[in-house]
Amino acid sequence: MTPLADTLLAAIDGRRAELIALLQGFVRTPTANPPGDTRQGAAYLETFLRSCGLAYRVIAPMPNMPNLLATFDTQRPGPHLVLNGHIDVFPPGRDELWRHGGPWSGTIDDGRLYGRGTADMKCGTIASFVTYALLHEHRDQLAGRLTLTAVSDEETGGKWGTGFLFENHRDEVAGDCCLNGEPSSAHTVRYGEKTPHWLVFKVKTRGAHGAYVHMSPSANKIATRLMAALEELTDIRPEMPQAVARNLADPAVRKALDEGLGDGAAELVQKVSLNIGMIDGGLKTNMIPSECKLEADIRLPVGVTKQRIRAEVSRILKDFPEVSVEEISHPCDEANWCDPEGHMLTLIQEAADRVTGVRPVPVITLAATDARFWRQSGVPAYIYGCSPDLMGTYDESVGVDEFLNVVRVHALAAAAFLAPEGKRI
Amino acid sequence: MTDIRRRLLSMIDADRDALLELLSRLVRAPSPNPPGDTRAAAGVLAGWLDARGVAYRMVACNPTMPNLLGSIEGARAGPHLVLNGHIDTFPPVARERWRDDPFSGRILDDKVWGTGCSDMKQGTACLVAVYAWLHALKGEIGGRLTLTAVSDEETFGPNGARYLLEHHGSEVLGDCLLNAEPGAPTTVRFAEKAPLWIGIDIATIGAHGAYPHKNPSATRIAAALIEDLATIEDTDVQLPPAVARAIADGAAEIDRIHLPGAAANMGRVTLNIGTWNGGTLVNMLPGRCTIEADIRLPWGVSPCLMVAKVGEIVARYPHASMRVISSQTPEWSDPHHIMVDLIRRNAREVAGVNVRPIPSLAGTDARLWRQRGIPAFTYGTTATNVAMPDEHTDINEWLGVVKTHALSALDFLSGEATK
Numbered sequence: 001m002t003p004l005a006d007t008l009l010a011a012i013d014g015r016r017a018e019l020i021a022l023l024q025g026f027v028r029t030p031t032a033n034p035p036g037d038t039r040q041g042a043a044y045l046e047t048f049l050r051s052c053g054l055a056y057r058v059i060a061p062m063p064n065m066p067n068l069l070a071t072f073d074t075q076r077p078g079p080h081l082v083l084n085g086h087i088d089v090f091p092p093g094r095d096e097l098w099r100h101g102g103p104w105s106g107t108i109d110d111g112r113l114y115g116r117g118t119a120d121m122k123c124g125t126i127a128s129f130v131t132y133a134l135l136h137e138h139r140d141q142l143a144g145r146l147t148l149t150a151v152s153d154e155e156t157g158g159k160w161g162t163g164f165l166f167e168n169h170r171d172e173v174a175g176d177c178c179l180n181g182e183p184s185s186a187h188t189v190r191y192g193e194k195t196p197h198w199l200v201f202k203v204k205t206r207g208a209h210g211a212y213v214h215m216s217p218s219a220n221k222i223a224t225r226l227m228a229a230l231e232e233l234t235d236i237r238p239e240m241p242q243a244v245a246r247n248l249a250d251p252a253v254r255k256a257l258d259e260g261l262g263d264g265a266a267e268l269v270q271k272v273s274l275n276i277g278m279i280d281g282g283l284k285t286n287m288i289p290s291e292c293k294l295e296a297d298i299r300l301p302v303g304v305t306k307q308r309i310r311a312e313v314s315r316i317l318k319d320f321p322e323v324s325v326e327e328i329s330h331p332c333d334e335a336n337w338c339d340p341e342g343h344m345l346t347l348i349q350e351a352a353d354r355v356t357g358v359r360p361v362p363v364i365t366l367a368a369t370d371a372r373f374w375r376q377s378g379v380p381a382y383i384y385g386c387s388p389d390l391m392g393t394y395d396e397s398v399g400v401d402e403f404l405n406v407v408r409v410h411a412l413a414a415a416a417f418l419a420p421e422g423k424r425i
Numbered sequence: 426m427t428d429i430r431r432r433l434l435s436m437i438d439a440d441r442d443a444l445l446e447l448l449s450r451l452v453r454a455p456s457p458n459p460p461g462d463t464r465a466a467a468g469v470l471a472g473w474l475d476a477r478g479v480a481y482r483m484v485a486c487n488p489t490m491p492n493l494l495g496s497i498e499g500a501r502a503g504p505h506l507v508l509n510g511h512i513d514t515f516p517p518v519a520r521e522r523w524r525d526d527p528f529s530g531r532i533l534d535d536k537v538w539g540t541g542c543s544d545m546k547q548g549t550a551c552l553v554a555v556y557a558w559l560h561a562l563k564g565e566i567g568g569r570l571t572l573t574a575v576s577d578e579e580t581f582g583p584n585g586a587r588y589l590l591e592h593h594g595s596e597v598l599g600d601c602l603l604n605a606e607p608g609a610p611t612t613v614r615f616a617e618k619a620p621l622w623i624g625i626d627i628a629t630i631g632a633h634g635a636y637p638h639k640n641p642s643a644t645r646i647a648a649a650l651i652e653d654l655a656t657i658e659d660t661d662v663q664l665p666p667a668v669a670r671a672i673a674d675g676a677a678e679i680d681r682i683h684l685p686g687a688a689a690n691m692g693r694v695t696l697n698i699g700t701w702n703g704g705t706l707v708n709m710l711p712g713r714c715t716i717e718a719d720i721r722l723p724w725g726v727s728p729c730l731m732v733a734k735v736g737e738i739v740a741r742y743p744h745a746s747m748r749v750i751s752s753q754t755p756e757w758s759d760p761h762h763i764m765v766d767l768i769r770r771n772a773r774e775v776a777g778v779n780v781r782p783i784p785s786l787a788g789t790d791a792r793l794w795r796q797r798g799i800p801a802f803t804y805g806t807t808a809t810n811v812a813m814p815d816e817h818t819d820i821n822e823w824l825g826v827v828k829t830h831a832l833s834a835l836d837f838l839s840g841e842a843t844k
Contacts, residue, residue: 034706091705093631093712120633155708194635198707207518209544209812210697210719211618211787214686216813220698220716224648264638275634276644277711278704283516284459285622285699285717285750286579287812290519295707297634328707367635392633392709393640 004141004425005354008134008411012404019407020113020400022048023126027106027115033088038152041087042066045129045150052133056148059169062160065152069165071145071172072136074418078144080175081417083132083410084162084370084381085125085182086154089117090392097394112397120391123398123406124181125150127385131179131410135418141425142418149173154370157330162370166377177344178374178381179414181406182367183388185260186358189348190365190383192244192337193372194269194299197309198329201226203281203322207290219292220281222322227276229316230296236272236312238303247340247362256361261388269364272309273299295328302335302364336372337364338380344417348384351412355405360384384409429565429839433831434775436558437824444554444827445532445820447473451546452530452539458513461584462489463576466512466546470553470574479560481572484593490576490584493553496569496596497560499838503568506837507599507799508556509586509790510549510606511578514541515812522814536817544811547818548605549574551805551827555834566838573597578790581751586790590797601764602794602801603834607808607818608785609682610776610826612675613768614803616668616757616784617792618691618721621728622750623735625650627703629744631712643714644703646742651698653738654718660694660726660734668692668724668784671760675783682807683786691784694731695721717750721786728752756795757784764802767833772804775832776825780804804829 002010012019031041042058045068049056056070092103100107100114107114115122132148139146151161158164165173184190203222208215240248247253254266261268274296281292300309310327317323339345340362353359365383374381385406386398415425437444447469454465467483470493474481481495490513517527517540525531527540537547556572563570575585582588589597608614627643627650664672669692672679676688696718703714722731732749739747759765760782769780787808791801806823810816 090633090709093705196635196708200707207813209515209787209808210699211620211695211721212683212687212690213695213697213721214690215684218697220651220701223701224651227645227648261636262639265636268636268638273635273637275637275642275708275710276648276704277634277707277709279644279647279711279714280702282698282700282717283518286620286697286719287515287518287699288697289699289701290813292701295704297708299635365635367633388633388636393630395630 004138004415005412007138008415009408011134012408012411016404019130019404023122023403024106024113026122026126027113027118028104030104031088031117032091033153033155034091036088036153036156037064038087039064039066042068048129054133054136061164065160067152067161067165068150070132071147072139073145074139074142076143076420078418079177080145081414082147082149082173082175082178083128084149084178084180085121085128086151086161086370087125088153088155089120090155092116093394099395108400112399114397116396118396118398119183119386119388121182121385123403124385127181127407127410130407131414134411135414142415143420144418146418147173147175151370158370162373166373174377174379176379177417178371178379179410180369180371180381180383181385181410182369182383183385183391184383185387186356187256187260187360188363189345189360191340191345191362192302192364193368194301194366195333195335196329196368197298197300197306199296199298200326200328201294201296202324203292205290205322208288210286210288213288216288219289222320223281223292223294226294226320226323230274232316233272233298233309233312234274236304238270238301240303243340244302244337253361253363257363261366268366270301272301272304299366300335302337305334333372336375338375342380344380344382347416348382348409348413351409351416355408429562430832430835433558433562433835434828437828437831448537448547448550449530449532451550452537452542453528455528456513457516457540458577458579459516461513461577461580463512464489464491467491467493473553474557477557479557484589486588487584492576492585492589493572493574494589494593495556495572497563499566499568500564501567503838503840504601505569505599506834507571507573507597507602508552509573509602509604510545510552511575511585511790512549513577513579514544515579518812519814524815535820537820538815538817540816542818543607543806543809543816545606547823548607548805551605551830554827555831558831559834566835567840568838570838571597571599575790582790582793586793590793598797598799602791602799603764604789604791604801604803605805605830606789606803607805607811608803609807610772610778610822611678612682612781612783613765614785615760615765615782616724617788618723618786619753619755620788621720621722621731621752623718623720624748624750625716625739625745627714627745629712632710634708634710637710640710641744643711646744647701647703647714647716650742650745651716654696657720657734658694658696662693662723663725664692665724667760668757671783675781678781679783687786691786692723694723694726722755724755724757728754753792756792758795758800758802762800764833764837767836768804768829771832772829775828
């Protein structure tokens with residue numbers, strides 16, 4: 001009998017055009033969040049499941065944000081693997097700045113497929129769906145149980161998506177391990193992530209006519225000083241767990257981070273980062289602004305708790321009596337991680353090595369994903385996907401072969417995880 | 426005091442309550458600009474003139490922004506005086522911090538309250554009333570008196586004063602302009618700093634917010650640029666001697682009225698970053714950011730020079746580009762003009778106030794007359810909470826200003842000053 005791994009790879013090769021078209025169609029279905037209406041995206045994926053004869057449920061606590069849940073049991077004892085991907089994507093920005101026919105074009109040019117969400121994470125979500133369908137076809141050669149979750153609102157915190165599933169369908173979605181196709185680059189598998197700590201600062205002053213600059217402090221000027229002062233947060237030193245510290249000291253890991261995420265990434269993983277995502281100050285050119293709102297996206301590394309950052313922010317704000325702060329990210333999330341030497345991690349490395357010739361190293365990621373829901377519940381969750389280089393930009397795209405490799409690695413790693421006791425696929 | 430001056434003052438006293446009601450109603454007819462729909466407020470002013478049988482025209486190149494224009498010919502030859510006030514106001518600021526509705530027009534504690542009450546509904550109401558009283562005396566005065574109540578001073582006057590000067594120049598230019606913008610009744614303004622408005626746009630490629638090392642952040646570039654722009658405030662300024670002397674002589678009064686620091690700011694370049702907007706979503710590295718700078722130039726600093734200076738700073742930031750939104754040259758009128766003398770004399774007489782000629786920090790439509798070589802002066806009540814919550818006007822102070830305007834206009838048209 002042909003080993004299952006070979007069968008799966010052959011199936012993927014045989015369906016190459018079909019799989020590319022599947023991703024392309026998904027990219028052409030706008031699912032920007034905000035506003036976050038993902039009904040068309042979910043319907044597109046449902047069509048795929050139905051075409052494969054697969055059962056699924058729609059769980060939609062918010063009618064315009066449906067989640068899809070599918071599961072099959074092999075009836076043989078074994079672990080429960082959960083695949084997770086999100087349907088929503090970043091907003092497209094300004095249509096005319098896209099160089100390949102607008103944000104939803106799905107244009108393929110020189111081997112790359114362009115559009116908002118191609119990298120984050122329509123490539124990965126399609127990999128989960130294809131993996132689920134392929135493993136279902138070959139479920140007679142597998143053990144345990146496989147669950148597929150496609151969620152609606154990862155970009156805005158996951159309250160009505162993965163968060164809702166964990167609160168209301170925990171037994172079905174927690175499983176023993178989670179595999180997720182968020183962007184990671186071929187060089188890395190992500191076993192942990194920093195946590196976002198989103199703060200809204202409001203600067204309030206008296207305001208005045210703009211010609212009387214001595215009459216009132218300017219909320220905008222205070223905001224520039226506040227931005228400079230907040231940079232101090234990036235100097236906080238984390239207290240890393242030993243396994244994570246060991247992993248982050250590994251030169252191979254550092255090299256992979258810098259290669260995969262751009263120079264400086266290895267440092268950034270261990271640091272508090274600060275992005276002033278939004279600023280909105282003043283009503284009119286010739287008025288001294290009496291209000292300025294600043295939204296900060298602070299990312300905490302493993303080893304820096306939210307409690308600690310809150311204390312630091314309070315200390316900084318002692319010098320800014322005009323400023324108030326409000327937390328808008330989930331107050332209970334923390335930077336999270338699972339075993340950088342875990343079983344699934346090894347399986348992903350082996351699969352990737354076979355498919356791409358690159359053995360990805362375990363890393364902590366900069367961006368938050370829904371994988372945190374699993375890790376915070378004590379379930380290991382690993383991420384393997386395409387390059388994150390162009391996500392969020394006007395050139396967002398994924399290489400067609402890169403996409404197919406993500407599908408291959410997911411299918412092989414999932415099949416290996418569900419291999420019957422004592423067997424290798 | 427001559428008989429006609431006495432009669433004018435008793436007309437004002439008789440109209441006292443009606444005048445307060447006019448100001449209150451004018452405040453209750455909101456005219457924030459933007460958006461700049463001044464029809465309701467113009468209607469209130471028109472009602473005052475209609476009730477007194479005073480003719481005027483509504484001139485509206487933009488239907489939602491009408492201007493009131495009227496002229497009276499005196500009984501004999503004489504100079505042409507133009508009165509100018511604006512109907513529009515700043516948008517209301519921080520509604521939740523007002524003690525009352527921002528458009529209440531409430532009369533309480535000897536004050537009238539509301540957005541635009543000080544800047545400058547008190548002044549425009551004053552000038553419309555002065556125009557109507559002098560209309561009643563037109564058989565006894567000389568020269569010519571023109572009233573302009575305009576719709577869009579807050580946005581530089583393309584539909585208001587500028588439109589009137591460009592299309593009805595012979596009617597509205599005159600020999601002297603009298604304006605009642607707020608300042609303080611102890612000062613008459615013969616000059617004003619010139620606003621230079623510059624927009625700066627920053628565009629970068631953007632990225633996911635967790636990757637701040639990948640691309641430059643537009644908001645961060647903007648913050649650095651704002652810090653850098655502050656250096657234009659150190660520009661070396663050579664003031665014309667007459668202006669420098671007025672600032673030096675009036676320094677204590679300038680600081681008393683406009684709070685300490687005002688006299689120093691009078692003779693230097695100042696910078697206000699009025700608006701600052703950037704980003705799309707908190708967790709995206711912002712790919713765009715826009716700031717709007719309000720720079721005020723003192724006399725002797727050319728806008729071209731300042732644009733070049735700002736351009737040099739902006740050029741240090743490859744992702745930033747600039748555009749000039751509005752640019753003006755700072756102008757001044759003779760601080761020893763007859764109108765200044767009349768205002769000083771009349772303010773002392775009716776309100777016991779000593780008035781000094783000083784320049785002004787803020788811009789007004791008076792600049793448009795100065796730019797055309799016409800001496801222009803502003804005299805008004807104290808600017809109380811302009812562009813702040815609880816803007817208001819003190820009633821007694823205002824009545825003194827009203828009388829000073831009325832008498833000064835009358836004197837000017839009667840040739841009183843040359844006697």
